[in-house]
Amino acid sequence: MIFEVFRRERKGQPFQHAGSLDAPNAVFAEAYAREQYGRRGESAALWIAPRSALREIDDFVDELGRNYHRVDGYPLKEKLKEARERAGTAGDR
């Protein structure tokens, strides 16, 4: 059974994926995780979960091209240039 291991390096930091391990059951998985990812005090905490229990979502479709709620939806450079020229302030900068 494959378990995924996530580790928190220090208190206050997020858990990050560290690796995976193959264990016959949860008891062994815990022992292996302690050995492989916590033996030298390199982790403040570990999460282990069977790989089969994880649900991954990786399809974020944007059919409507809704860039208005993203920074890249607002390319201001050209418009600003035009506005400055209109106001006669283009050379001030």
Add this chain to the structure above:
Amino acid sequence: MTDAEFLEYVQSGGQVEVDDWMPEEFRLLLIKFIEMHGNSELMGVLPEREWILRAPTLQRKLALTAKVQDEVGHAQLIYRVVEDLGKPREESLDDLVAGRAKFHNVFHYPTKTWGDVGVIAWLVDAAAIISQKALLKCSYAPYARIMKKICWEESFHILHGRDVVLTMMNGTDEQRELVQEAVTRWWTPLMHFHGNPIPPDEDPMYLWRIKSQGNEEARQQFLDGYVPQIWELGLEVPDPKLRKGDDGVWAYTEPDWEELRQVVTGHGPKTAERLELRRFTREQTAWVRRVVLSNAVAA
């Protein structure tokens, strides 16, 4: 995605995860490279293991035991990555003990004195960490992630080795002689360590961005970082041509690449003996795996 698009993706810094599509050629290269790394971690403890019972102090014995434990731990992490790519750990171990798989050149040589233990932990681990840091950006992300932990542990292994060497250099003439002999003995294997100087663009492992630097670049980095550290202790490197040019590039005597080829294809001075020990211990511990697995299934 076509193979060509994938190649372009990884060459521009893209990474893939375990479930992502990848070209078969890439997957097979990954298995070959990562399995060799795992084998090296596992075989690499054998030369050091021989010195646990002969360590000069209790502190050194504990440190060496812990280092051996760390390296075996690295093998566990690495074989797991290989398993996810499609090759079970037992199969990797079968191939290893049957002599069908490769492991790093340095682990085919004997350790003759405690001086070798210091020089291995210092300089072999230094050479290894240079290769391993070039894997932190590996195009196969699960491998890159475990490399963080591995590099962190290697960093104090180097200190352990340097501490052993410095202690001996500050000791008696006889101790200094042991270190000098070890440096002389290990120099050729160290120069072989990063492989022959093929151009990165002809190296499939670089091409697919499994590693992020070429062989010669790694060797230059090693020479630049460690030759001055060797020289400042009054130790000699057995290569009269070794010097840093005005262009910052180190010149050296071309090592015998045929020796490297011989050694890594299983004809090193200690290859057969160490594989035999690995075979023996695997048989000796087979009952543990049987009991653990059957109990776990029953529970």
